[in-house]
Amino acid sequence: MTEQLTVDQISDTEIVMTRVVDAPRDLVWACHTQEQHLRRWWGRGNPLDVEIDFRVGGKYRFVEHADDGNAYAFRGEYLEIEAPARLVQTFEFEGMPGHVATDSLVLTEENGRTTVTTTSRFTSKDDLDGMVGSGMADGAQRSYVALDALLRELTA
């Protein structure tokens, strides 16, 4: 059974994403920070090159070889590390260089399950557009479902 992933806008430059993962926090932390684990999931099942220097000031680079024949590269730098509870890193899609988001991940454990709360802060409002470039592999189809959800939130 797949958990619900929620995304909400919390300010004009920040969105927050929450996701529950059915595993203890130490393991979920390892999955987000260690090469052998990242390789197995971050590419959505596609082959993934992982370069990672996991320390404050260290950098990472992931290249996903998608089945549409394209390679999608992402990179960033680790700004703060508090294992296994908090991680702050930058995130940039190389297809739209210069649009850098700062992602703060907070991991909390309850009954052996872990909630990952990621706050993405875009340094300028334009950087939202950089993220648009990276969702983008799937082509932008208008999502009336999402619109309905947004309107529901507006009318709540």
Next chain:
Amino acid sequence: MTDRLSEVFAALADPTRRAILARLTEGEASVNELAAPFPVSLQAISKHLKVLERAGLIVRGRDAQWRPCRLDPEPLREVATWMEQYRRFWDERYATLDTYLRDLQAPEKETDR
């Protein structure tokens, strides 16, 4: 045009403006009607309406006396599309993580396939 998304995000970041939009989903309304539920000046509401208008979220009628505001859902749709892309980007990854963790935590199975 790429700037519009940011503008819409900024417009939506304010709860009063969200409430105004919510009211307009029920139909057009005058500035006075829009201001009624809020404990703020008409001037403040007018400012909010200007922000919403700049973001393309509302359209004002031409009539100088009574310039009704109407919701234009198109920019909302763009934001919704953007949010949906962001959501899908991570949703696919976490779904794969679920599968990976299930395998990782599964009790050792004796298979020689």
